[in-house]
Amino acid sequence: MKLLCPKNRRSNPNPSGSCPIMSAVIDTIKTSTEEARSKAGQASASDQESSVPSARSPMAIDRNRLAETTPTPVGANASRDAALPPAGDNQANMRFLYEPGSTPLPRYTIRRGLGVGGFGEVYFAVSEAGKEVALKRIQRNLDVELRGVSQCLNLKHANLVALYDICRDENDGAWVVMEYVAGKNLRQILDENPNGLPEGEARRWFREMCAGVDHLHSAGLVHRDLKPGNLFDDMGVVKVGDYGLSKFISASHRGGHTESVGTFHYMAPEIGRGEYGREIDIYALGVILFELLTGRVPFDGESCHEIIVKHLTALPDLSSVSSPYREVIDRALQKDPARRPSSIAELLQPLGLTTALPAVGQLSSSPPVGVDPVYTATVTGDAARTPRAKNGQPVGKQADAPEIFVGRAVSPVGPVHEPNPTMQEEPIARAVRHGFRQLGGWWDGLERSPGAKTALVIIGIITLVFNTHWLVPMLWVLGFIYVPYYVVRNIVLHVRQQPTYAQAQRIADSHAVPHHPITRDAWRRQMRNGLRAKHTVTRVAELGTSSIAAILTCLFLAVAAGVIGLRRGPVGPAELAPYGLLAAIGMIATLPLLLLGKLWEREEGESLRRRIALAGLGAGIGLATFAISQYLLLPVDAGLAREIDSTDLPQAFYADNGVPYGAAFVAHFALLLAGLRWWKMVDPLRKRRLSLWSVAVAVVGEWLIHQVLPIPQPSGMMLAGGIAIAVQMSAPWVNPALAKDKDVMNAGRRGVGPNRHEAATASEGMV
Numbered sequence: 001m002k003l004l005c006p007k008n009r010r011s012n013p014n015p016s017g018s019c020p021i022m023s024a025v026i027d028t029i030k031t032s033t034e035e036a037r038s039k040a041g042q043a044s045a046s047d048q049e050s051s052v053p054s055a056r057s058p059m060a061i062d063r064n065r066l067a068e069t070t071p072t073p074v075g076a077n078a079s080r081d082a083a084l085p086p087a088g089d090n091q092a093n094m095r096f097l098y099e100p101g102s103t104p105l106p107r108y109t110i111r112r113g114l115g116v117g118g119f120g121e122v123y124f125a126v127s128e129a130g131k132e133v134a135l136k137r138i139q140r141n142l143d144v145e146l147r148g149v150s151q152c153l154n155l156k157h158a159n160l161v162a163l164y165d166i167c168r169d170e171n172d173g174a175w176v177v178m179e180y181v182a183g184k185n186l187r188q189i190l191d192e193n194p195n196g197l198p199e200g201e202a203r204r205w206f207r208e209m210c211a212g213v214d215h216l217h218s219a220g221l222v223h224r225d226l227k228p229g230n231l232f233d234d235m236g237v238v239k240v241g242d243y244g245l246s247k248f249i250s251a252s253h254r255g256g257h258t259e260s261v262g263t264f265h266y267m268a269p270e271i272g273r274g275e276y277g278r279e280i281d282i283y284a285l286g287v288i289l290f291e292l293l294t295g296r297v298p299f300d301g302e303s304c305h306e307i308i309v310k311h312l313t314a315l316p317d318l319s320s321v322s323s324p325y326r327e328v329i330d331r332a333l334q335k336d337p338a339r340r341p342s343s344i345a346e347l348l349q350p351l352g353l354t355t356a357l358p359a360v361g362q363l364s365s366s367p368p369v370g371v372d373p374v375y376t377a378t379v380t381g382d383a384a385r386t387p388r389a390k391n392g393q394p395v396g397k398q399a400d401a402p403e404i405f406v407g408r409a410v411s412p413v414g415p416v417h418e419p420n421p422t423m424q425e426e427p428i429a430r431a432v433r434h435g436f437r438q439l440g441g442w443w444d445g446l447e448r449s450p451g452a453k454t455a456l457v458i459i460g461i462i463t464l465v466f467n468t469h470w471l472v473p474m475l476w477v478l479g480f481i482y483v484p485y486y487v488v489r490n491i492v493l494h495v496r497q498q499p500t501y502a503q504a505q506r507i508a509d510s511h512a513v514p515h516h517p518i519t520r521d522a523w524r525r526q527m528r529n530g531l532r533a534k535h536t537v538t539r540v541a542e543l544g545t546s547s548i549a550a551i552l553t554c555l556f557l558a559v560a561a562g563v564i565g566l567r568r569g570p571v572g573p574a575e576l577a578p579y580g581l582l583a584a585i586g587m588i589a590t591l592p593l594l595l596l597g598k599l600w601e602r603e604e605g606e607s608l609r610r611r612i613a614l615a616g617l618g619a620g621i622g623l624a625t626f627a628i629s630q631y632l633l634l635p636v637d638a639g640l641a642r643e644i645d646s647t648d649l650p651q652a653f654y655a656d657n658g659v660p661y662g663a664a665f666v667a668h669f670a671l672l673l674a675g676l677r678w679w680k681m682v683d684p685l686r687k688r689r690l691s692l693w694s695v696a697v698a699v700v701g702e703w704l705i706h707q708v709l710p711i712p713q714p715s716g717m718m719l720a721g722g723i724a725i726a727v728q729m730s731a732p733w734v735n736p737a738l739a740k741d742k743d744v745m746n747a748g749r750r751g752v753g754p755n756r757h758e759a760a761t762a763s764e765g766m767v
């Protein structure tokens with residue numbers, strides 16, 4: 001698997017071009033060449049300099065040379081070889097370690113390089129007996145990761161590319177020997193059909209790939225890397241390939257160097273939570289179905305990160321797809337895996353398609369060397385299309401096992417992850433439904449005459465009617481308990497299901513190319529795009545969570561202030577009232593600020609409009625402060641007479657004796673809110689969750705305004721500081737420390753490197 005830059009998704013990027021990810025793949029190839037050289041210990045210095053590599057020495061060769069020197073295939077190989085697509089520009093630029101004629105594995109002669117994926121190079125090779133195979137050279141030491149591949153090796157299905165064996169070359173390098181597929185892959189076909197395939201053809205592709213995947217699922221395997229590049233057309237039969245390795249090679253093993261995993265267009269959201277159930281295959285199939293029909297993927301973007309965030313948060317626009325495809329894709333692309341179809345059969349059912357299982361035999365042993373068992377799959381209905389070559393011989397045979405000389409696969413595959421149980425049906429509702437279903441079953445199986453059954457129903461109804469006096473109140477009580485419980489449970493679970501942006505970032509990290517850092521600016525842009533793509537429901541859910549956090553924070557701060565302020569002296573209602581005011585005003589200010597932050601998180605924004613809106617909010621806060629102070633009989637001139645000469649005060653706002661009118665509070669808080677950039681404190685992309693600098697700026701700003709428009713102190717400053725703390729603690733926050741390139745972020749923080757300017761300006765200076 002290799003990560004394709006989103007913009008270059010349709011064609012392999014030119015290695016010499018600007019795509020950093022492709023460059024990383026090229027780096028990997030170069031590195032592995034060096035590794036192989038050092039391991040082999042055979043390549044002498046002269047060999048390395050020589051332009052004529054020896055047949056057995058691993059040596060990078062240019063694909064152009066390789067194409068030129070590829071020997072003409074002989075015998076049975078010729079037809080397929082001729083059917084190979086010509087090496088395009090991309091392929092022409094690929095460099096392969098082994099040249100045509102090399103025999104890195106005994107009895108297999110490499111004919112040509114087919115391509116380079118995330119795991120390594122793939123070659124077309126021919127055995128001594130003339131058997132065509134594809135050889136995939138794995139670039140890492142995968143002893144551990146290859147455990148369990150034996151289960152895949154013996155899978156047999158018309159719609160799966162057969163894995164024949166895992167072999168070791170003399171340098172202990174791992175090779176996967178697999179069925180060679182001469183036809184194009186779906187990526188190439190979709191590239192030729194930018195508006196998608198005709199419906200019938202799309203249905204054929206979809207049904208057959210689903211049949212292959214279903215077979216994997218029934219064997220307890222999850223593909224984990226379904227994408228058009230891994231789906232082949234083998235003379236009219238769809239073959240799912242690349243299913244063995246992705247299960248065993250985790251991102252961590254791949255990410256340690258310069259390579260990267262997968263294209264993000266097909267990645268289910270829960271992969272970020274480390275869930276790799278079969279639902280991720282269902283999700284990928286939903287994406288592929290959409291692409292088959294439209295030629296587009298449902299979630300695209302300028303960057304990998306943007307795509308991930310869309311997978312996590314955005315709803316797909318399915319308006320270009322007609323029914324029943326729309327509903328099928330919609331279900332398959334549900335963010336919550338538990339809401340997706342639970343099986344391939346369920347996925348296909350609305351389309352009127354089925355997956356007959358044309359398996360020759362699950363998990364059986366490979367046939368003896370040299371034996372080509374006849375393809376005996378029994379396919380029904382739509383699947384009844386056993387592939388035949390022109391000579392009438394069956395061609396879809398799966399179980400041709402080449403010579404095994406060093407097989408190392410051992411242990412079985414780990415368990416298939418079940419869907420997240422937390423979002424499954426509410427247990428009481430499930431029990432009730434189960435009970436009703438059992439009752440229905442009992443009723444259906446009751447051997448009584450229709451008359452007797454009718455009589456029973458009537459008796460039941462009468463019993464209910466006569467017991468309504470206690471049944472109805474009991475149902476009311478149960479309803480009063482159950483409904484809030486149900487609502488709270490769903491809110492809590494939904495919120496827990498909400499993807500976080502840090503989570504998106506982590507996914508990007510685990511798949512990204514570490515040697516191609518992004519700048520802080522670019523990171524912010526990507527994150528901002530993700531925030532923009534967020535669905536309203538997600539926004540509302542986040543706001544709900546933030547609001548609860550804000551309320552709790554305000555209460556905590558008020559209690560903390562009260563404990564400190566009242567530790568000596570009497571504690572009565574009069575003494576407690578100011579802290580009640582603090583909590584109330586804190587909430588009154590914080591909740592709208594969070595709401596505004598939610599609206600503003602889509603844009604970087606430094607606008608007059610924001611300040612005007614904040615001024616309006618400040619006026620409201622001032623009014624509320626005055627009103628609550630009056631209600632609680634709090635002195636609204638506390639400390640003012642001592643501090644400020646009343647004759648200096650604006651007469652419209654203060655009485656002759658210096659006592660402020662409500663207008664003074666309104667003006668004071670309007671200034672406080674409009675004068676500071678509060679949106680920085682609720683921005684999910686702020687640098688720190690809680691910036692004490694911002695709190696200090698809020699307190700000092702309040703004190704400065706107090707010099708012109710005084711209000712009771714220290715309540716005013718406590719309020720300003722409390723609001724600054726509460727909004728920051730409760731607003732969502734993306735931890736920049738999890739950003740793709742920590743060096744760049746740190747450089748930005750230190751004010752060095754390319755982000756020097758932004759480092760200076762991006763701090764949460766509030767004024």
Ligand SMILES: Nc1ncnc2c1ncn2[C@@H]1O[C@H](COP(=O)(O)OP(=O)(O)OP(=O)(O)O)[C@@H](O)[C@H]1O
Binds near residue numbers: 114230
């Ligand atoms: N069994 C096969 N028969 C013919 N061509 C194959 C076969 N397997 C892979 N290829 C071709 O070899 C190339 C590299 O394949 P590979 O699976 O390594 O890469 P990928 O699927 O693009 O990336 P990744 O393995 O990272 O998912 C692709 O062009 C693919 O079409």
